[in-house]
Amino acid sequence: MLIIDGLQYCNWSERIFRDMQAGGVSAVHVTVSYWEDFRETVERLTAWNRRFETYPELIFLGRGAADAARARDEGRTAIFFGAQNCSPMEDDIGLIQVLHDLGLRFMQLSYNNQSLLATGCYEAEDPGITRMGREAIREMNRAGLVIDMSHSAERSTLEAIELSQRPIAITHANPHDWHPARRNKSPEVLRALGQSGGMLGLSLYPHHLKDGGDCSLAAFCAMAARTVEVMGVERVGIGSDLCQDQPDSVVEWMRNGTWTKTLDYGEGSAAQAEFPPQQDWFQSNRDLPGLAKGLRDAGFDAAGVDKIMGGNWLDFFERSFAPKP
Amino acid sequence: MLIIDGLQYCNWSERIFRDMQAGGVSAVHVTVSYWEDFRETVERLTAWNRRFETYPELIFLGRGAADAARARDEGRTAIFFGAQNCSPMEDDIGLIQVLHDLGLRFMQLSYNNQSLLATGCYEAEDPGITRMGREAIREMNRAGLVIDMSHSAERSTLEAIELSQRPIAITHANPHDWHPARRNKSPEVLRALGQSGGMLGLSLYPHHLKDGGDCSLAAFCAMAARTVEVMGVERVGIGSDLCQDQPDSVVEWMRNGTWTKTLDYGEGSAAQAEFPPQQDWFQSNRDLPGLAKGLRDAGFDAAGVDKIMGGNWLDFFERSFAPKP
Numbered sequence: 001m002l003i004i005d006g007l008q009y010c011n012w013s014e015r016i017f018r019d020m021q022a023g024g025v026s027a028v029h030v031t032v033s034y035w036e037d038f039r040e041t042v043e044r045l046t047a048w049n050r051r052f053e054t055y056p057e058l059i060f061l062g063r064g065a066a067d068a069a070r071a072r073d074e075g076r077t078a079i080f081f082g083a084q085n086c087s088p089m090e091d092d093i094g095l096i097q098v099l100h101d102l103g104l105r106f107m108q109l110s111y112n113n114q115s116l117l118a119t120g121c122y123e124a125e126d127p128g129i130t131r132m133g134r135e136a137i138r139e140m141n142r143a144g145l146v147i148d149m150s151h152s153a154e155r156s157t158l159e160a161i162e163l164s165q166r167p168i169a170i171t172h173a174n175p176h177d178w179h180p181a182r183r184n185k186s187p188e189v190l191r192a193l194g195q196s197g198g199m200l201g202l203s204l205y206p207h208h209l210k211d212g213g214d215c216s217l218a219a220f221c222a223m224a225a226r227t228v229e230v231m232g233v234e235r236v237g238i239g240s241d242l243c244q245d246q247p248d249s250v251v252e253w254m255r256n257g258t259w260t261k262t263l264d265y266g267e268g269s270a271a272q273a274e275f276p277p278q279q280d281w282f283q284s285n286r287d288l289p290g291l292a293k294g295l296r297d298a299g300f301d302a303a304g305v306d307k308i309m310g311g312n313w314l315d316f317f318e319r320s321f322a323p324k325p
Numbered sequence: 326m327l328i329i330d331g332l333q334y335c336n337w338s339e340r341i342f343r344d345m346q347a348g349g350v351s352a353v354h355v356t357v358s359y360w361e362d363f364r365e366t367v368e369r370l371t372a373w374n375r376r377f378e379t380y381p382e383l384i385f386l387g388r389g390a391a392d393a394a395r396a397r398d399e400g401r402t403a404i405f406f407g408a409q410n411c412s413p414m415e416d417d418i419g420l421i422q423v424l425h426d427l428g429l430r431f432m433q434l435s436y437n438n439q440s441l442l443a444t445g446c447y448e449a450e451d452p453g454i455t456r457m458g459r460e461a462i463r464e465m466n467r468a469g470l471v472i473d474m475s476h477s478a479e480r481s482t483l484e485a486i487e488l489s490q491r492p493i494a495i496t497h498a499n500p501h502d503w504h505p506a507r508r509n510k511s512p513e514v515l516r517a518l519g520q521s522g523g524m525l526g527l528s529l530y531p532h533h534l535k536d537g538g539d540c541s542l543a544a545f546c547a548m549a550a551r552t553v554e555v556m557g558v559e560r561v562g563i564g565s566d567l568c569q570d571q572p573d574s575v576v577e578w579m580r581n582g583t584w585t586k587t588l589d590y591g592e593g594s595a596a597q598a599e600f601p602p603q604q605d606w607f608q609s610n611r612d613l614p615g616l617a618k619g620l621r622d623a624g625f626d627a628a629g630v631d632k633i634m635g636g637n638w639l640d641f642f643e644r645s646f647a648p649k650p
Contacts, residue, residue: 125452
């Protein structure tokens, strides 16, 4: 079984890379930017380059699907870069190609707020994809940079699916009718995503789970089974949103960046501003293989489990990262 | 008579500064940024600092209304900085104070396209002021940085007028019912702007004029008289949008920045992509005093002419540029 995680933002360390190895995790899409502009994103990449140099027996930069397969064969983890906002391209469409050249493989069009390209899920209004957004989608399609709408609003997401000539991803979210978090996705979005050949990464972040950190593995896997009924068994994977070892200052920064002088609590609240405690059955990358057993218990056959644990992401990587002339 | 021009973006030179002096122009709001980010905006400011050092007998930096009065007394021109987009503050609300410290006195919340703060007049949809936009308006009010909605869309403009605790400006535009250019403003916007104590700078840019460059001085001044009926004689000034000596590459850059790989023609068209030729009665700053005669001929009394030619802007400067605790 090949395991791929569709999104993590940990406080990276040797310990976490060893967790990945112990968990048999062959590829992880890691967030390099939330609010970082181009130059700051490059700093995040140079930090990764130092990690690749320091831990070559554990991790290396993934650029294509073949790197995930190679990582499995070698017992390492291929790291695929992504951004949770379009901040790294600033207002320059030319930076899309540059970011792809530097290894970026996913980019969200908006993060909670309105961006230059699309609307985020916390805005009161959602006018859909902007003029620049249409240009950016075309260029991302050409370059092989995957459109990720995890933190975007409904209409913007549906329009992105429609406008994009290549399948898009929602790397980390769950169905809204299972748990009505603002970040979870409507049946319409999930259906359109599935029909267009896109991918949903099911999130293990407590705010996205029914009963939060008390959600059981069985309940999570039953939700996975229902999601597969809506989207098809080829269209669902894991996007754990694991934020292991991050201090609470990081979640405050994720929510507030530099856009406000007051405090925004996002999915939390003033009373629960910090990172929520993780459920006991998912504390680290070592727990990812345990999901496979849960999926079997929820009724998936072996082929279905393989697809959800990594096969579908591998197939999506194969279809998504190469440039199209 | 004190003459103030509410917006120019010329290819600055000694010749133009001498035109200002010959025309008796005591203050000009000059654009320093369209798409420039913070660092690029600082480069535009250092270029102005060199001009201030080179031509101290002609120009100096204006920071408050008293500088416009001083310029008149000394036969010089006070230069007030402004940005036609929120690009200079990037995504950092803290840069609003920094930009004010550096002399910025006006900032548009959007330029043609959707920005992080508001919608531009060329977008298909206008969802109004964004989450970050509300924060930015509050901070601009505090710092004394005037909100300019010249290139913004209807709903965003009405919301900015309502949300702002201080009067806002539309530094360069005309009534839409006189000439239905996308950039000209509806009666609702003009009424709300007037009632809130804001200012409209009447534009002399041919694309904003009925009959374009063939518009007569009499027709322009008759429009001014009708606009005063809607807004009040205290709420109207001049914002010529003079782009003297600019090469056509500049208007292409204004329209396209780095947001598209195709060509957008904005107010022009593929057949008329270049800067439109100026009407014969307004070629340079030397022609500004001629407007006063046109206004008299259109029926304004001497006090009304004084207000429109500069008195209203001077009063607005007095009310707008100081910080509020």
